[in-house]
Amino acid sequence: MATTYKNLSRQDVSNVKTRLHEAIPITGSIVSGTYAETNIKTYAHGMFQSVYDYPYLSSSANHIFDITVGASTSWPSSSLVTEQKQKKSNIYNQMAQILAGYDETGSIRLIDRDGVFSTTGVTDVTKHTSLVYLNFARLLNKDEIQKESFSIEFAASSGYTQPAKNSIRIKLFDSGALSNYRINSPAGEYGILYLTNSAGSPVSGTTYQAGGASAVQAGLIFYQAGVVAINPYVFMANAETGSIGPLSASMQLNSAGNTISQLLTGSTIDQIATGIRNRIYNISFNNTTELNSTIYFCRVNSGEFNYSSNPTYLSGSKIVVKNNATDVPVSYFTTVGLYSSDNELLAVAKLSEPLRKDPSIEHTIRVRLDY
């Protein structure tokens, strides 16, 4: 009997998983400057700011990331906080619940600097008790941020005014994370951010820089969660922070000349976010999309699919590509249809040009469906 379908055997179907990466560059002028804050969405609750790649009232705007600040009640300067103390604590706890989870007593675990939870003592040396969070939109980080691809540069001059601030910069990056990352977070894998001078010498010597003897653990990057947590002390001078800050001189984050430690205690989350945003020089990372694919090998053997039901194939029921019965039948195909058992067309694949089929030709068409 003639037939128009061919069954796929178990050997004709294969499942594979592939990872696609895209480079995501975010320039600082988008984060602050180009759109004169019209791409920055603030909220009445004042708990975070949203950064868009275009004025957010436009339908073409895409959400890039949110920026917020959290300060635990365990933060040594917590008692000095006069602005949004509760909200800063709430943000810290919320993020800690998600990123660090709970300890054996059911208490929210503080976010650790190096991912070794067994380290005891709540000090700024072992824990991040205050953090600046950059929560990237899923549109950008997709399934996860690729390890060892993340970097964020900050203008690190002590003065606030442009353009001088861009000529001296520090870079935070997940140095060596491809072979050295942590897996004890409920939010998935994370790496440690280290810093280095990227322009000028805002960090004196190599001790505090990545690879140095006392390399500063400047923050954490949670790859699957798409969250970057930065310790605000990276914006502070070493001398002013009991050796926690890495810089030679603290950065002023607003026109009033306030440093981050002053802002954390005396300013709102919005004001802190604005100050830090204005210091971002650029952000760069590769995202990852996990593609689960099913590959169908449609094997067209020599004796198969050599005729067509196309109405133009016949003239008065006679095949137009043959002069007589002994001529070889010829057909051409442009489309592969994948069907269910009840002949419903579930997927379709088009070739970019017709392929000839006759009894002297065999084809294997590899149709890949990604999920």
Added chain:
Amino acid sequence: MAFLDNSGDIILDAVLTDTGRMRLARGDGSFKIVKFALGDEEVNYGRFQLNHPSGSAYADLEILQTPILESFTNNSSTMQTKLITIPRNNVLFLPILKINQVFSNATAFNSETNTFLIATDTRTETEFEVNSSGVSLNGILFGENPGSNGNYIRLDQGLDTTQISPSRVLDPLLVETNYMVELDNRLGTIVSTGANSRVASLAYLDDDQIATYSLALGTDPLFVKDNPDTTTSTNQAIAGPRGTYLEFKVQGSLELNTGTYLFDTLGTTETLTGRNGSVSVRTIDSTIRVMGGSTGYRMDIPVKFIKKV
């Protein structure tokens, strides 16, 4: 849909159809690909120059240059014509499907519209049963009471050529035994001929409300029958050897029977000739698609659902 870039390597543009996505979303395991078919809907074999003056290598030059459109996601808009596997290379004639309008007056088109008219309520049935002279009108199918009228649709299958005598037996490889019939489920359903019409069993209903009926020889004897006529009879549509034939009627949907919403949305108003002369009717033009399950040949039957204003 744009054309695919055919300037370099052959690329394959694969997508799930809307029905595929619907089944995937359903999560009941109904999304399971078990077979494939090859389509050639863009190919015009009339451009195959069998006796090209420059030699046989040039015969299919124009066909191979055919630009190909991107994939359609609508499941019923693609794979219109398929390649066929026949386990012999020496086949010169292939069977087709043909509407048999000459079998009797009961199977003829309506001469005024060149379609089959489906009267969707009793008023319309009465109006268009006969003309003003009382003569029965051809091509009128009763959509509310299918059994009350003898008209029906008949498709014959076989080799439509005078080069082979109809007395020859059609190669069993080329006999169609399974027909797929597609009809917009909002408009009607397929029913059997005869006074006691029976609704054909539905194979599946897709996301666009297109119902597909699978009717097979032996399993559905009210619909698919062997064609025993091997003569040159004038009531046969197929000139050469014959295989099977399919016959059915159409029952209008309850929505068309009781309301005018679909007529207002999908149709128009026309004037047709009935018992009382020119009569204004609401109409919806549609097609019933019949496809050979094994030979793949496809035929679109024009139908017009009508309702007297």
